[in-house]
Amino acid sequence: MPKRKAAIAVGGVAALGAAALLLPNANASQDKDNATAGGTADARTLKAGDASDLAAQLQKILGDAFAGSYYDSGKQQLVVNVVSGDDNVIVQAKQAGAVVRQVENSTAELKAAARTLKTKATIPGTSWAVDPRTNKVIVTADSTVTGAKWDKLESTVQGLGSGTATLKKSSGAFKTFVSGGDAIFSQTQGGNVRCSLGFNVTASDGSPAFLTAGHCGVAAKDWSDSATGQPIATVDQATFPGQGDFSLVKYNDAGTQAPSEVNVGNGQTVQIKQAADATVGATVFRMGSTTGLHDGQVTGLDATVNFQSETDPGGVDTVTGLIQTNVCAEPGDSGGSLFTQDGNALGLTSGGSGDCTSGGETFFQPVTTALQATGATLGDGGNGAGEGAGEGGNGGGQAADGGQAGAGDQAADGGQAGAGGQAADGGQAGAGGQAADGGQAGAGDQAGEGGHAGAGDQAGAGGDQIGGGAAPSDPAGSAGDQSGSGTAHDGSSSLTGTR
Numbered sequence: 189m190p191k192r193k194a195a196i197a198v199g200g201v202a203a204l205g206a207a208a209l210l211l212p213n214a215n216a217s218q219d220k221d222n223a224t225a226g227g228t229a230d231a232r233t234l235k236a237g238d239a240s241d242l243a244a245q246l247q248k249i250l251g252d253a254f255a256g257s258y259y260d261s262g263k264q265q266l267v268v269n270v271v272s273g274d275d276n277v278i279v280q281a282k283q284a285g286a287v288v289r290q291v292e293n294s295t296a297e298l299k300a301a302a303r304t305l306k307t308k309a310t311i312p313g314t315s316w317a318v319d320p321r322t323n324k325v326i327v328t329a330d331s332t333v334t335g336a337k338w339d340k341l342e343s344t345v346q347g348l349g350s351g352t353a354t355l356k357k358s359s360g361a362f363k364t365f366v367s368g369g370d371a372i373f374s375q376t377q378g379g380n381v382r383c384s385l386g387f388n389v390t391a392s393d394g395s396p397a398f399l400t401a402g403h404c405g406v407a408a409k410d411w412s413d414s415a416t417g418q419p420i421a422t423v424d425q426a427t428f429p430g431q432g433d434f435s436l437v438k439y440n441d442a443g444t445q446a447p448s449e450v451n452v453g454n455g456q457t458v459q460i461k462q463a464a465d466a467t468v469g470a471t472v473f474r475m476g477s478t479t480g481l482h483d484g485q486v487t488g489l490d491a492t493v494n495f496q497s498e499t500d501p502g503g504v505d506t507v508t509g510l511i512q513t514n515v516c517a518e519p520g521d522s523g524g525s526l527f528t529q530d531g532n533a534l535g536l537t538s539g540g541s542g543d544c545t546s547g548g549e550t551f552f553q554p555v556t557t558a559l560q561a562t563g564a565t566l567g568d569g570g571n572g573a574g575e576g577a578g579e580g581g582n583g584g585g586q587a588a589d590g591g592q593a594g595a596g597d598q599a600a601d602g603g604q605a606g607a608g609g610q611a612a613d614g615g616q617a618g619a620g621g622q623a624a625d626g627g628q629a630g631a632g633d634q635a636g637e638g639g640h641a642g643a644g645d646q647a648g649a650g651g652d653q654i655g656g657g658a659a660p661s662d663p664a665g666s667a668g669d670q671s672g673s674g675t676a677h678d679g680s681s682s683l684t685g686t687r
Contacts, residue, residue: 231265232285236470237532239266243467246281253277255291255298256320259469261485267469269320291323293352301325301348302492309344310494311337312504313362315549316353317491317512320468325353326488328549330361330541332496360541360548362495364403364522372400373415374408380415381408384523386536387460387555388446389436391424392563396446397438399558399566401523401536402428405435420444425562429495429505433538434558448566450525452481463555463566464532466511472534474513476521479544484515493539493551510551511535516544526552533566 234242236259243257246268253272260267268286270277271294281288298318302325305316313330327345329338345355374381383404391397398421405426410419419440426435439446448460452475466472466486473483491512497503511526517537526535535552542548559566 230282230285231263231287233264234259234266234285235264235530236261236467237464237528237530239470240465240467242266242284242286243268244465246284246286249280249284250277252294252296255294255323256318256489257286257467258320259467260287261469261471266467267320269323293323297352298323298325298490301352302490304348305344305353306492306506309341310504310506311341312494312496313337314341315362315491315493315512315551317488319488322354324351327353327355328358329355330358332361358541358549359546360543362493362539362541362549364401364495364539372411372413372421373417374411374419376408382415383407383411386434386523386525387533387566388448389559389564389566391436391438395438395442396444397421397424397436397564398446399536399555399562399564400435400437401538401553402426402433402435404523405437411437427561429507431507432509432557432561433507433553434536434561436558436562436564450475450527458527458529459531460527460533460566461531462533463559464528464534465556466526466534466552466554470528472513472515472526472528474515474517474521474524474526474537474550476517476524476537478518478521479516482516482544484513486511486513487549488512491551495539507538509557510538510553513550513552514547515550516542516547517550518543 232242239257239259243266246257247254250268250270250272253270253274255269255271257266257268259265266286267289268281269289269291270281271291278288278290302316302318305325305327309327311329311333313332314328316325316327318324319326325348327341329341333341342355345353372383372385374383381404383400386399386401388396388398405423406428409423411421411423412419421437421439424436424438427433428435450458450460452458452473466489468486468489470486471483472486473481475481489511491510492506492508493510495505495507497505511534513526515526517524517540522537522539524537525533526537527533533555535554536558538551538553540548540550542550555566558564
């Protein structure tokens, strides 16, 4: 058998309209009003990735005094929360180049608040995450939380105190964003299951593999790159629900070439250099087949999301360990890659609420956690910088007891959404869906019954073809109706996405 080239393009989709290079700081000013500490003459100007690395270092140095951190994207500075009045602690942080802000709530206190919420308010349609900018736990209830459930949640939050937790409403309903991205398929007794690839990786035994959503790996074991094709990959590990939403899936052909890239459409790719920890306040990019390239900011870490179980009408699927953002997403974007413009892999799209018209919350499985749990490596072999951050901590660390929030149950009618993949040997999985050397782009959302038929898509349960590619008669590639626009070269250039 000739060596197979895995042209699995992350979020590889139909060509993005008018992809353009814009300024690095575009859409990066949201946090100007939130950085109450202000800059100092000693504070370093940092890129978001460098800020994440610095935060991880300071967390180790400051110990219990560290109460989280965030990136002030307007001033391009790292703001570190400290609870100790010890001048030495403040001096250490300032000498490292951070802006220091003294806050009331320690990491331990925020963890305790999360434990209380877990015990008293595990209600379908709720989530909570630490926001280091406010030094509080932000509790969110979706539109399904009403009546006695709302009263219970409100009472629990009030019991924590206004200085510790804040309650807000979301207009949508928390769900996984099924049906999108470059597709991988599996057939089960319940019907066709369709998911998306996240990032190509190397398993601990040296074999080629990829990461995708855990609910995909739980739903089906064998995966193909076409709706009726033979399996090309087999699930090795899967976690869902519980402490994460991720799967490691190994390619059956050990000769599969699986490069580390994100296809952002229009023949452009971003080289993925390493996995990194998310930083609150940092501008991030999400690629998905339904809405294309969109950007926003990380709004919380250590969140927990409680979803109504798809398999048990009276049950709750709680997933911990994910990142909360204000990046929009819609059905079909599930599993798409969350990354930075300089090539850091951050997360796998899991679920949330809202859409790209009204906005909403979207949750992502941290790539660093998935790599650490599975033993796989990505990019240059790094599993990400930094140790596990505490509640409210930056740096992708997972907090115990109310850790980061996961998302999403299995989708109805056979299909979970997973994450986007990479293109092989520079092959683009955008408009044509086809990658170089015959490798087809992978990953996509669930077609479900009746399937989702975009340009180049196969109608019916099979859904769209690998890569979401445009049919010959549709070179523009309207699959998924891309509404975002963006581009990148080798990962060092600027990206822009529509909110």
